[in-house]
Amino acid sequence: MSKAGEAVVLRCPAKLNLFLHVGPPAEAGGRHPVLSAMAAIDLVDDLEAERRDGAGLSLARTWAASAAAPTPLDWPAERDLAWRAAEAFAAEAGTRPDVRLTLSKRIPCGGGLGGGSADAAGVLAAMDRLWPGAVEEAALTGLAAGLGSDVPFALAAIRGRPLALVGGFGEAVQPLPRPPGAGLHAALVFPAFGCPTGSVFAAFDAAPPAGRSDPGKARAAAEAGWRALAALGNALAEPACAVRPALRRVLEALAGAGLDARITGSGSTVFVLAEDAAQAADAARRAGAATGLPAVAVSGWPR
Numbered sequence: 574m575s576k577a578g579e580a581v582v583l584r585c586p587a588k589l590n591l592f593l594h595v596g597p598p599a600e601a602g603g604r605h606p607v608l609s610a611m612a613a614i615d616l617v618d619d620l621e622a623e624r625r626d627g628a629g630l631s632l633a634r635t636w637a638a639s640a641a642a643p644t645p646l647d648w649p650a651e652r653d654l655a656w657r658a659a660e661a662f663a664a665e666a667g668t669r670p671d672v673r674l675t676l677s678k679r680i681p682c683g684g685g686l687g688g689g690s691a692d693a694a695g696v697l698a699a700m701d702r703l704w705p706g707a708v709e710e711a712a713l714t715g716l717a718a719g720l721g722s723d724v725p726f727a728l729a730a731i732r733g734r735p736l737a738l739v740g741g742f743g744e745a746v747q748p749l750p751r752p753p754g755a756g757l758h759a760a761l762v763f764p765a766f767g768c769p770t771g772s773v774f775a776a777f778d779a780a781p782p783a784g785r786s787d788p789g790k791a792r793a794a795a796e797a798g799w800r801a802l803a804a805l806g807n808a809l810a811e812p813a814c815a816v817r818p819a820l821r822r823v824l825e826a827l828a829g830a831g832l833d834a835r836i837t838g839s840g841s842t843v844f845v846l847a848e849d850a851a852q853a854a855d856a857a858r859r860a861g862a863a864t865g866l867p868a869v870a871v872s873g874w875p876r
């Protein structure tokens with residue numbers, strides 16, 4: 574049955590790396606194996622995808638009115654991960670990328686929140702619905718891994734698995750037990766600069782920390798709670814501060830306000846875990862006052 578003219582609307586969630594361990598690359602200049610507990614949060618980009626047979630690919634990107642840290646969306650559409658996901662899906666399906674994509678963004682760019690990856694995963698999930706059965710499941714997850722390390726988790730989250738232990742180069746996504754008690758709540762702080770992921774991994778190589786990642790420890794931590802997961806640390810936190818010294822000053826200002834702040838991914842976004850939504854809102858207010866930066870409260874996604 575043709576799906577031409579049909580539209581799919583879905584949400585593309587940001588992720589938090591509750592902890593992030595990084596191993597050495599197999600060869601100099603290669604990518605780094607990671608182990609991370611990733612959780613989707615209710616900071617989302619909205620995607621609409623409409624199939625229009627014969628009309629080609631188009632992409633419109635704007636910031637939602639509620640976006641806390643909008644920056645120029647100035648890279649060419651052809652380089653956007655959403656666009657590249659549409660082309661990759663169509664090539665795999667043996668069809669043309671005849672889809673009109675409209676993105677209303679809220680996830681800050683270059684913030685370690687995986688916004689571009691979430692958009693790409695959203696496009697894969699949407700096109701899978703608009704061209705049902707055209708790409709097999711294993712091929713779809715392969716496309717996700719080819720687009721970036723955070724895309725397989727984002728695809729799993731959109732399809733109902735919003736908390737996972739992620740290994741390899743992001744392609745090994747395994748369910749993680751949901752910590753007991755309340756759900757995930759946090760305040761996010763958005764520095765006025767991004768952290769270029771490649772430079773942060775290069776800084777990691779210049780001073781790699783000792784220690785090995787252990788999936789068993791990660792599972793035990795998940796059974797203990799959200800804070801136990803975060804206590805496993807982020808191996809890119811120091812490298813991110815080396816690349817952007819101002820990030821250390823943000824962490825120091827938050828510590829001075831009594832807030833236990835951590836970096837997600839390769840930075841620059843900082844998060845403070847909270848017990849519930851009211852505490853997260855309070856932490857966001859205090860974080861904003863201590864740093865002068867935009868700060869928002871978030872919860873696990875979907876709520």
Ligand SMILES: C[C@](O)(CO)[C@H](O)COP(=O)(O)OP(=O)(O)OC[C@H]1O[C@@H](n2ccc(N)nc2=O)[C@H](O)[C@@H]1O
Pocket residue numbers: 590593603604605606607609685687690720721722723742770771772774838839
């Ligand atoms: C830091 C994380 O967000 C953790 O979830 C991800 O590992 C980032 O992965 P990503 O978004 O796929 O990163 P990209 O923006 O595609 O990669 C930028 C650059 O970071 C380095 N890179 C990235 C991922 C990885 N596992 N090892 C790397 O060494 C590579 O030099 C790469 O060219």
Ligand SMILES: Nc1ncnc2c1ncn2[C@@H]1O[C@H](COP(=O)(O)OP(=O)(O)OP(=O)(O)O)[C@@H](O)[C@H]1O
Pocket residue numbers: 648652653654655681682683684685686687688689690692693723768770838839840841
């Ligand atoms: N749809 C997109 N949304 C945001 N950035 C995109 C997108 N497509 C391509 N990019 C490019 O990727 C860069 C960073 O993307 P993104 O916001 O996903 O980084 P990030 O959150 O730091 O990701 P990560 O956690 O994977 O390091 C942008 O500055 C931009 O050049």
